[in-house]
Amino acid sequence: MKSVAVAFFAGILFAIGLCVSGMTDPAKVLGFLDVGGSWDPSLAFVMAGAVGVHAIAARLALRASRPVWSDRYSLPTRRAVDLPLIAGAAIFGLGWGIAGYCPGPAVVNLVAPSPGLATFVLAMALGTIALPLSRAGMRLIKQTVGVNREPGGAAGAARRTAP
């Protein structure tokens, strides 16, 4: 329960940090990505501030065998630099460069919604579930095909009674 409260306050602090840094303004983000125009390096300072604090704090925290209010650390386990990682990052970057929103600022901007933001966030939600949805669909198709191959399956029974 304490870890849920921690997550709530971390979310508040994260949102405030995004607002203070300027990342909630898509124009600011696009200004950073516009290396061929009037480049605004501010976002590099956001990353430097965030990584500077977190690199030290994470190193100290992970020395403990477990988090203060939880049983264990839940850290990413994948290590391989593979095609999904690179393709996914490439696709994400293109979308980020078109709209100027990455997921965090898009969510925080929901407190002052605009038609453009609503369009982006709805599409982002669709894109987010597309992968697990297609995987679930594939599993369902495989299961159905598997049932059809079974002689005693529902499809087999239907075939036997057909003229």
Next chain:
Amino acid sequence: MTFTPGSALLGGALIGLSASGLLALAGRVAGISGIVGGLLWPRRGGTAWRAAFFAGLLIGGLLVREWAPAVFAPRAPAAPALALAVAGLMVGFGTQLGGGCTSGHGVCGLSRGSLRSAVAVLVFMTTGALAVFVSRHVLPRLG
């Protein structure tokens, strides 16, 4: 666009502090695409803290809107509606396929010295800059 290194550094430090508190106290990674993904397509366990973090993001935004409404002043969209829809699909799909976004790979992964995250950041910064270059400097010249 004006260069704002001070507020950028301070805001970044607050983001780093948030990620640090979440890791040290709750043992979780502050990756927004992972949190959103886990809420929209729940897997066993881990929904409560994600919902709490998401609610915190909105509450934090509301607080800022009270204190400094100018932060959320109405602004012209960066792209036409259709482009925004395509961009949203790409951001949603790409972050799930690549396992992270600016926060998960950028802040948390880089801080832990993850090679995967370093590659991801390099790739999405590059394609992001490419998208901006094409939309701002190539497409306008084609008319």
